[in-house]
Amino acid sequence: MKEFFKKYSYTMIKLFVNQFAIAFFGIGMAFVSAYAGNLKLRVATSIGAIIFYLFLLYAHMWELGAKDGISAQARDTSRGLWRGFAIGACANVLNILLAITITVTSLAKVAGGLGQAATSAALMLEGMYFGILSVPVGGVVLSEHAWSYFLITLPAILVSGLAYIIGSYNLHATNILIPKNKDVKNNGRPQ
Numbered sequence: 001m002k003e004f005f006k007k008y009s010y011t012m013i014k015l016f017v018n019q020f021a022i023a024f025f026g027i028g029m030a031f032v033s034a035y036a037g038n039l040k041l042r043v044a045t046s047i048g049a050i051i052f053y054l055f056l057l058y059a060h061m062w063e064l065g066a067k068d069g070i071s072a073q074a075r076d077t078s079r080g081l082w083r084g085f086a087i088g089a090c091a092n093v094l095n096i097l098l099a100i101t102i103t104v105t106s107l108a109k110v111a112g113g114l115g116q117a118a119t120s121a122a123l124m125l126e127g128m129y130f131g132i133l134s135v136p137v138g139g140v141v142l143s144e145h146a147w148s149y150f151l152i153t154l155p156a157i158l159v160s161g162l163a164y165i166i167g168s169y170n171l172h173a174t175n176i177l178i179p180k181n182k183d184v185k186n187n188g189r190p191q
Contacts, residue, residue, distance in 0.1 A: 008087050011064060015057060015091035019156070022053040023127030030130040039135070046131025050155070053128050057156055058163040061087070065167025072168070084164020088157040095156075098122040099149035106146045122149050 026049035033042035061084055072079045089096070098118050105115030123130055123143065129152045133143040142148045 004083075004086070005090075008064075008083070008090075011060070011087055012091040015060065015087070015156075015160070016094070018056050018060070019053065019091070019128075020125065022049060022056065023125055025049055025052075026128030027124070027130050030127070030134070033131065034134075042131040043135060044131075046129060049128035050132075054155060054159045057088075057159045061160045061163035062167035065164035066170055067167075068164075069168035069170060079168045081165050081168060082161075085157060085161030087164070088160025091160070092153045092156055095122065095126060095149070095153045098125070099146070099153065102149050103146040119143065119149075126152055 026046060029045035029049055030042055033039075033045050064087075065084060068083065069079055098121055101118040102115060102122060105118065123133065126149075133141065133148060133152075135142055137145075
């Protein structure tokens with residue numbers, strides 16, 4: 001366990017910093033669309049920010065999975081396909097703790113203070129979901145439902161895990177992230 005954190009702590013921090021940066025982008029887009037008074041635009045910009053965030057996660061975790069897959073193949077060891085999910089969960093540990101705090105305070109009917117602070121912090125850290133969480137469902141906006149804070153952490157964990165697995169097996173959906181070498185042809189053999 002200690003070696004896991006030693007090897008992947010930089011990746012976890014990098015994923016969290018990416019989330020933080022995209023959160024501000026998402027919040028900015030939500031405020032601009034809210035100022036325009038357009039709920040559809042707010043939801044659309046939020047979906048765009050989420051897709052951008054998940055793409056960044058995918059690209060980073062795919063690369064990590066590819067490196068670990070090559071290493072495992074060279075050493076003839078297990079690929080450890082669980083690592084991507086674990087890295088994604090560790091990178092989202094603050095989000096999960098905030099979701100737990102929001103849930104406990106809402107179930108205990110604790111008014112004010114801690115619950116509101118946790119909700120504000122969660123909305124700031126996961127700002128790419130800000131527009132979607134402002135959608136009313138059953139007369140109440142989604143940000144008022146405690147379960148929604150657990151739900152918004154799942155895409156990041158799932159994308160991290162699946163991208164790591166796909167990268168570990170060196171599978172590609174497109175060639176968009178694959179650098180091309182124009183000097184080398186015929187399956188890597190120089191002419």
